[in-house]
Amino acid sequence: MYHVMKEIKIEMAHRLQAHSSKCRYIHGHSWKMLIKLGAPALSGGMVMDFAHLKNVLEEVVGFLDHSLLLQDSDPLCEIFYKWEEVGSSLPGMRLYAISAPPTSESLAEYIWQEVWRKLGSVPERALMTVVQETKTSTAFCDAPPNRAVKLELKHVCG
Numbered sequence: 001m002y003h004v005m006k007e008i009k010i011e012m013a014h015r016l017q018a019h020s021s022k023c024r025y026i027h028g029h030s031w032k033m034l035i036k037l038g039a040p041a042l043s044g045g046m047v048m049d050f051a052h053l054k055n056v057l058e059e060v061v062g063f064l065d066h067s068l069l070l071q072d073s074d075p076l077c078e079i080f081y082k083w084e085e086v087g088s089s090l091p092g093m094r095l096y097a098i099s100a101p102p103t104s105e106s107l108a109e110y111i112w113q114e115v116w117r118k119l120g121s122v123p124e125r126a127l128m129t130v131v132q133e134t135k136t137s138t139a140f141c142d143a144p145p146n147r148a149v150k151l152e153l154k155h156v157c158g
């Protein structure tokens, strides 16, 4: 079996609104987001072109660079929705909302579902995603078991 990994780095803030400790406050990380792809045989000497994997990763999560990611049920989202409704925009604020707590695990699952969809014919077990929020905290996802629950990520403002 052959494997390749591709990584992108983004700067992003988040908060876990229900967290009992300091993670409930808005704070940022230098995130590493990786995809690992396996294949039993090479095609043209490759599992898949690194440039293609980079493009897929950029399409799926690259836009989150220098943004704030909140859960869509976070009351802070309501404030920003209202702000946009009155025709204002918050200078220097770019906000996205995800339909799950914005943890490394949720991001790993979101990346898995989106990358797998984009890659098309890749077997589920061939793809693994990795999200590292600090040097000591890393989440992995391969073939999420509850595929009926699709994570949604949407632009809120900025």
Ligand SMILES: [Zn+2]
Binding pocket: 014, 023, 027, 028, 029, 133
């Ligand atoms: Zn954090």
